[in-house]
Amino acid sequence: MEQKKTNNRAVMAQAESESAVLQPSRRSFLRGSAIAAGAAATVGATGGAALAAGNPKHLPPNVPPWSMELGDSVTAEPYGIPSQYEKNVHRRTVPWLTPTGESSISFTPIQDLHGIITPNGLHFERHHGGFPHIPKEDFRLIVHGMLENERMYTMQDIMRLPQVSRIHFVECPANSGAEWRGAQMDKLQFTHGMVSCCEWTGVLVKTLMEELGVKSGAKWVLAEGADAAGMSRSIPIEKLGDDCILAYAQNGEMLRPEQGYPLRLIVPGFEGNMNVKWIRRLEFGDQPWHHREETSKYTDTMEDGSSRRFTWFMDAKSVITSPCPEYPMLGKGYHQIRGLAWSGMGKIKGVDISVDGGKNWMPARLEGQVLDKSLTRFVFDWEWNGQEAMLQSRCYDEKGNVQPTIDQLREVRGTWSIYHNNSIHTWLVQKSGEVLNVQVSGK
Amino acid sequence: MEQKKTNNRAVMAQAESESAVLQPSRRSFLRGSAIAAGAAATVGATGGAALAAGNPKHLPPNVPPWSMELGDSVTAEPYGIPSQYEKNVHRRTVPWLTPTGESSISFTPIQDLHGIITPNGLHFERHHGGFPHIPKEDFRLIVHGMLENERMYTMQDIMRLPQVSRIHFVECPANSGAEWRGAQMDKLQFTHGMVSCCEWTGVLVKTLMEELGVKSGAKWVLAEGADAAGMSRSIPIEKLGDDCILAYAQNGEMLRPEQGYPLRLIVPGFEGNMNVKWIRRLEFGDQPWHHREETSKYTDTMEDGSSRRFTWFMDAKSVITSPCPEYPMLGKGYHQIRGLAWSGMGKIKGVDISVDGGKNWMPARLEGQVLDKSLTRFVFDWEWNGQEAMLQSRCYDEKGNVQPTIDQLREVRGTWSIYHNNSIHTWLVQKSGEVLNVQVSGK
The missing domain is CATH 3.90.420.10 (Oxidoreductase, molybdopterin-binding domain)
Known part of the structure; x- marks a missing residue:
């Protein structure tokens, strides 16, 4: 981050809108953070009673440093780039995939x-x-x-x-x-x-x-x-x-x-x-x-x-994007399972969710726009009991195409293909919250 | 641009798919460009006969240098940036607008x-x-x-x-x-x-x-x-x-x-x-x-x-984005007038176009998605006769709000405001093709 100027106008503006709030020290701000972080780790996201755990009345006043000094000028970046705190979000390659x-x-x-x-x-x-x-x-x-x-x-x-x-x-x-x-x-x-x-x-x-x-x-x-x-x-x-x-x-x-x-x-x-x-x-x-x-x-x-040959169409396919190996479960209780579904044959009609490796299925909700041959977002409200779970999503499109299991796919296409694997994907949620990529096969 | 390696595999791949095409020199490629550019300046975009003016049979074979050498590796840019040829496309500020x-x-x-x-x-x-x-x-x-x-x-x-x-x-x-x-x-x-x-x-x-x-x-x-x-x-x-x-x-x-x-x-x-x-x-x-x-x-x-006070809603508004001062007319004949319309009250229902400063109006077509409180793209097919024209767009939303003229706006709001100017905007197309920002007022 660049060095910031202090500026009387900004501080006065701050005081104007914050007149009832005391100016805390950096230390009290950090203390506030720690308490809030602790609360966040234990309270669920649903239910009014649990939500009161982070009640600001019980915390010190909280004016962070970035509210106390001028930020960057509008002219700093003619073509904008992501936050310095999102540097981990980028495309990645696999070196062994191709020779060059x-x-x-x-x-x-x-x-x-x-x-x-x-x-x-x-x-x-x-x-x-x-x-x-x-x-x-x-x-x-x-x-x-x-x-x-x-x-x-x-x-x-x-x-x-x-x-x-x-x-x-x-x-x-x-x-x-x-x-x-x-x-x-x-x-x-x-x-x-x-x-x-x-x-x-x-x-x-x-x-x-x-x-x-x-x-x-x-x-x-x-x-x-x-x-x-x-x-x-x-x-x-x-x-x-x-x-x-x-x-x-x-x-x-x-x-x-x-x-x-x-x-x-x-x-x-x-x-x-x-x-x-x-x-x-x-x-x-x-x-x-x-x-x-x-x-x-x-x-x-x-x-x-x-x-x-000429296997042009991309088949009906879906995957759960939260949780996933990169973003494990944060704790028991409410978690919104989220994912993406798509089909090269038309619009996504629906997505089902299983938390037991495909034994039982429940409908997810399609969120936002549902467009022709487009990614479609689905969400599913889940209360995790802290036990092992096997999460799957299965989509179907408006033409009646249903995403198959890996067994169904191999039954028709064998095991030599590398293209057009649209099979149901499984994430194993461990008791620790970690999420592993596993295959569920009857064979 | 980075220096490129030559690569036998790439040249062979090129030859495989291009076997019937001779390899031209850089000079013949440039000559081809000049001819095509000349044709583009004179032919209209509609009508099969005019389109034949750029018939490739009459041009030298055309394999440009970027088809003859390997391009950049996939790993070059983890977070992608626009083309070096689009450097002019960025946000701009006006220095006199604010003190800092x-x-x-x-x-x-x-x-x-x-x-x-x-x-x-x-x-x-x-x-x-x-x-x-x-x-x-x-x-x-x-x-x-x-x-x-x-x-x-x-x-x-x-x-x-x-x-x-x-x-x-x-x-x-x-x-x-x-x-x-x-x-x-x-x-x-x-x-x-x-x-x-x-x-x-x-x-x-x-x-x-x-x-x-x-x-x-x-x-x-x-x-x-x-x-x-x-x-x-x-x-x-x-x-x-x-x-x-x-x-x-x-x-x-x-x-x-x-x-x-x-x-x-x-x-x-x-x-x-x-x-x-x-x-x-x-x-x-x-x-x-x-x-x-x-x-x-x-x-x-x-x-x-x-x-x-509390003038929250953004009113129904539209503007023609092509042509505009930055992108003048390229010549007589077909030009697709394009623009954006939006309303803080709901969906855009329609957009009308005038080419004579508001005397006559014709309906534009809404292109792509028409969403609630979203920009909406409109297009209008126009044959420009090469004479002066005054282009305007006027939108209306699903709640019945119609974009006003500047006179209508001033009638209600006076001349002291700087906020919430949603009035009809006018571009004057000159015979040269240049586009100027003008105001059409009855007063």
């Missing part, structure tokens, strides 16, 4: 997030050739192939077109992939941190298709990135002409470099890698391209050695 | 924003004694006065309570204040940049009131900040017990220091200063406190010298 950082992943700290929006500085990353820094003025998008008219667009062209904004999640299909065969990552950030959710703004691809005129017979579109990997995927034209967005903004401001600045594709509900970043080309054709990222990667090896 | 930066304002660059979310790094600021940096562990909220039980809360206590998330705007009542008597700021950022909109997460004050028990006769609540100014306002208990939130998160992450970390009040639809930041005290009483910020400040002087 340019082809790696950073995980969103979803254990620290609230609501449904992921701030831009915390959106997970997955790159195939590192992330470039592209001057907006030099960027071009080529739209060509089976069209009446082909065109090269500048960013000015794109940004003049009719604009839409939609809140959607983006999830890497490898999210929770390490859990397929029972490897248990010891943090929520690593089990489920490859999903994020933003308000995306741009132009519907449909708008470009209507202007350029799609030739009959066109059925597929290749979306290609301008990164060093030339990341590319074949997308069915029905999806592209439905709700796909050429997005230039996330959460109000222009895309971050690692999220595709200045232009990316948003393919709502489809696996993350199809939401091609730094998109430079859309080619219209009559068949898929069978590129690297839809053959050697992003296919799922089945028990008989065959491969599932 | 600690009691000043920074304006959101709403001319650069899309959708309805304001990213946390760009949320406008208004401080009365600078912004403090408060350790979360040492923070306390005292809730006392006419209650069955009083209590001091730690942040752990607050964060355990049932959680809600809501998207709401916060606007300083002085937003557009300089325009009251006809002073015209020359930038949208300064005419309307004291409004922002975030997803706020926290606990409803109602939850605390139910737990502590409000005594009969309690009618008002004093909300007091822990900043050096002891910023405080009297709030009617009906509002506080309705939709007010003790918020600890904005857009998913913990509040920024300048937005009240670790806890602030959100009073949806009420003037910004009532959304008390760094809130340390809620006192329940039977009458208002008549503190500094509701007597000498945040009252409106009328024509007869009397003062309007």
Whole structure:
């Protein structure tokens, strides 16, 4: 923290609004804190009687130092950054995951997030050739192939077109992939941190298709990135002409470099890698391209050695974000179980909670906005009796898709896959309050 | 930009997906850019024929340098920052506005924003004694006065309570204040940049009131900040017990220091200063406190010298954000007029657009989500004929409130006020495409 000036005006202003309160010493303030902290550790959060334990009448007057001196000037930070006390909240990588950082992943700290929006500085990353820094003025998008008219667009062209904004999640299909065969990552950030959710703004691809005129017979579109990997995927034209967005903004401001600045594709509900970043080309054709990222990667090896391909949809999935390994239980009594649910097929319809490893289920409440192909927040009021508990969440979407158990998933998909693990996740709450990642399997 | 390594794997990957495309020199790439830029300046954005002007068949093959070398590693930035090409997008202050930066304002660059979310790094600021940096562990909220039980809360206590998330705007009542008597700021950022909109997460004050028990006769609540100014306002208990939130998160992450970390009040639809930041005290009483910020400040002087007090509600208001002084017209033809509308009384019901200074009006389309007491995005498809035009937007909300002209506002409120100017704003589009801030008055 910077050194602060003392200022008579501020102290006088303080006195004006605090006239009945004595000025305490730093020591009495700290004493006050300690008493309050002690109270907080023992009283529950519900019930009027318990709440009286922290009654301020029994505590010394409490004017902390930051109320006694001027704070920072408005001009200190033109582009704001988080509090110095939240330095622990950031994306994290796993060094053994890939040979180089340019082809790696950073995980969103979803254990620290609230609501449904992921701030831009915390959106997970997955790159195939590192992330470039592209001057907006030099960027071009080529739209060509089976069209009446082909065109090269500048960013000015794109940004003049009719604009839409939609809140959607983006999830890497490898999210929770390490859990397929029972490897248990010891943090929520690593089990489920490859999903994020933003308000995306741009132009519907449909708008470009209507202007350029799609030739009959066109059925597929290749979306290609301008990164060093030339990341590319074949997308069915029905999806592209439905709700796909050429997005230039996330959460109000222009895309971050690692999220595709200045232009990316948003393919709502489809696996993350199809939401091609730094998109430079859309080619219209009559068949898929069978590129690297839809053959050697992003296919799922089945028990008989065959491969599932074009597994685009992200299935109905949920996870409890509080408590979790990073934020254990603080004590017996009231705890609001919180979590996130999402489906690439539509809106979340409901979430059930189990505290006994899936034997009994109770409905959670969906909190805040429930949007199409978006993260949805759920909450569940729980009184913890201090005994071991196995917490699970199970979501279902408006299309009738239900999140499966890991046994149900393995029954259909075997044990070789790393992509599209949407199975029910289990947190073991120990008597100490600690929370462990465990798998509940009948086999 | 950092220096890049060349990498054989990346080049090979590039060749694989780009096999039919020749590798151009840097010079041919730049030539391609110039041609495309020329085309962009002359072709309209609608109509297939015009769109063919940028046909890539007539341009040299186009593989830019950033597709030829590895980008940055995933680990480069644990907490992400905007593109180096967006350095111009930040909050701005006006040095003559207040004697010191600690009691000043920074304006959101709403001319650069899309959708309805304001990213946390760009949320406008208004401080009365600078912004403090408060350790979360040492923070306390005292809730006392006419209650069955009083209590001091730690942040752990607050964060355990049932959680809600809501998207709401916060606007300083002085937003557009300089325009009251006809002073015209020359930038949208300064005419309307004291409004922002975030997803706020926290606990409803109602939850605390139910737990502590409000005594009969309690009618008002004093909300007091822990900043050096002891910023405080009297709030009617009906509002506080309705939709007010003790918020600890904005857009998913913990509040920024300048937005009240670790806890602030959100009073949806009420003037910004009532959304008390760094809130340390809620006192329940039977009458208002008549503190500094509701007597000498945040009252409106009328024509007869009397003062309007407790002018809490932010009225129905809108402004066109594209075009604007910062982003003039790029040329004749299609332009999507875009803007923001909001009301402290409820949802925006509609927005009308005039291109002739208010003589004729046409309905705009509300784009994306339309939420209670939230910014709402509107769009209007316009063909500009290249002649002078006077653009206006006029919104109305679900309660029947209609945004007034400046004449209508002055008729009722006189010319002494600086707060609560929600009048219709006019941009004069000149033949050159430049956009000027003007006032249209019948007087």
